[in-house]
Amino acid sequence: AQSVSQHNHHVILSEAASLELGCNYSYGGTVNLFWYVQYPGQHLQLLLKYFSGDPLVKGIKGFEAEFIKSKFSFNLRKPSVQWSDTAEYFCAVSRNSGNTPLVFGKGTRLSVIA
Amino acid sequence: NAGVTQTPKFRILKIGQSMTLQCTQDMNHNYMYWYRQDPGMGLKLIYYSVGAGITDKGEVPNGYNVSRSTTEDFPLRLELAAPSQTSVYFCASSPPGQGLTDTQYFGPGTRLTVL
Numbered sequence: 001a002q003s004v005s006q007h008n009h010h011v012i013l014s015e016a017a018s019l020e021l022g023c024n025y026s027y028g029g030t031v032n033l034f035w036y037v038q039y040p041g042q043h044l045q046l047l048l049k050y051f052s053g054d055p056l057v058k059g060i061k062g063f064e065a066e067f068i069k070s071k072f073s074f075n076l077r078k079p080s081v082q083w084s085d086t087a088e089y090f091c092a093v094s095r096n097s098g099n100t101p102l103v104f105g106k107g108t109r110l111s112v113i114a
Numbered sequence: 115n116a117g118v119t120q121t122p123k124f125r126i127l128k129i130g131q132s133m134t135l136q137c138t139q140d141m142n143h144n145y146m147y148w149y150r151q152d153p154g155m156g157l158k159l160i161y162y163s164v165g166a167g168i169t170d171k172g173e174v175p176n177g178y179n180v181s182r183s184t185t186e187d188f189p190l191r192l193e194l195a196a197p198s199q200t201s202v203y204f205c206a207s208s209p210p211g212q213g214l215t216d217t218q219y220f221g222p223g224t225r226l227t228v229l
Contacts, residue, residue, distance in 0.1 A: 009154065032215045043204065044157075044220040051212070090156060094215040101147065101172065101214045106156040 004093050006105035013081050013112050021076040021108050023091030033074040034092040034102065035065055044090065050074065061085070086112045115140050118221035120205050126227045127195040135190040135224050137205030144210040146188040147172075147218065148180065150201040157204065162214070163188055195228045202226070 007022040025031065035047040048059025055067040065076045074091060091105040121136045139146065144165050149157040149172075159172030163182040177199060179191040188207075192199060202225050206218040 006156075032212070034217070036220075043222045044206075044218075046217050049217060101159055101162055102218065104149075104157040106154060 004091055004103050004105040006089075006091055006108050008108045009106070010109045010111070013110070015083055015112055015114055016080050017112075019076070019078040019081050019085070019110070021089055021091075021110070023074045023076065023105060024072050025074070025091075025093040025103075026072070027093065027095060028072075029095055032094045033065070033067060034094075035059065035063070035074075035076050036090045036092060036104075037087050038090065038107075039087045047076070047089070081110070081112050083112050083114060086110060117141065118205055118207055118219055120203075120221040120224050122224060123222065124225045126229060127192075128229060129195060129197065131195050132191070132193050133195070133226075135192075135203055135205075135226075137188045137190065137221060138186050139188075139205075139207040139219070140186065141207060141209070141219065142185060143207035143219070144185070145208040145214060145216070146182065147206045147208075148178070148188070148190045149204045149206065150174065150199075151204060151223075152201050160190065160203075164214070192226075197228050200226060200228045 003026045005024045033050040036044045037047045038044045050057045050067045058064045088107045088109050090107045092102040094102045118139045147162045148160040158174045161180040163169045202223050204223050205221040208216045208218045
């Protein structure tokens with residue numbers, strides 16, 4: 001079965017610190033990869049996605065993610081976090097062949113302190 | 115566009131009661147989904163639909179039922195509520211571009227407590 005692992009349950013950073021959130025998946029075929037964000041009290045929204053092409057994907061609010069096929073990873077990065085980045089971040093993976101729904105990781109809670 | 119709307123926002127049920135969580139989207143999306151979110155567990159897919167009249171089970175379908183009579187609506191039914199169904203429920207939809215693997219648009223969620 002396909003699974004998605006997010007290594008960090010809760011990350012606490014000071015403002016201006018750099019961020020990297022890990023995401024690994026188990027499926028060996030061609031995949032579509034997503035990062036969703038859930039700000040406090042809000043619904044999930046797409047941060048960025050990778051379907052094909054350049055493995056370095058840029059999303060909204062200065063976030064980027066790099067797809068490393070050999071490592072089955074799609075880590076999320078931001079050079080300098082802000083207090084407003086406090087949220088829960090979910091990695092999601094799906095095969096892009098066949099009709100297979102997304103599988104979400106358990107999420108990483110990011111707390112940014114002043 | 116309102117996007118994906120869900121009602122109610124909050125609900126408390128007694129064990130054994132039933133209820134329907136409503137979900138409507140106005141983006142003419144073929145694909146719709148129901149998830150539950152439990153703390154520290156991420157999102158688990160309950161049911162999904164690829165179009166009107168077609169539904170399929172996700173990872174955690176037990177205790178739930180769905181129907182899809184129109185493109186816009188995808189209600190989720192709990193027949194005999196149990197404490198294990200205490201959760202936040204999210205409805206989502208996605209356009210027909212990449213099938214089930216495309217970007218999903220989420221509703222605001224329904225917080226359900228079963229006592």
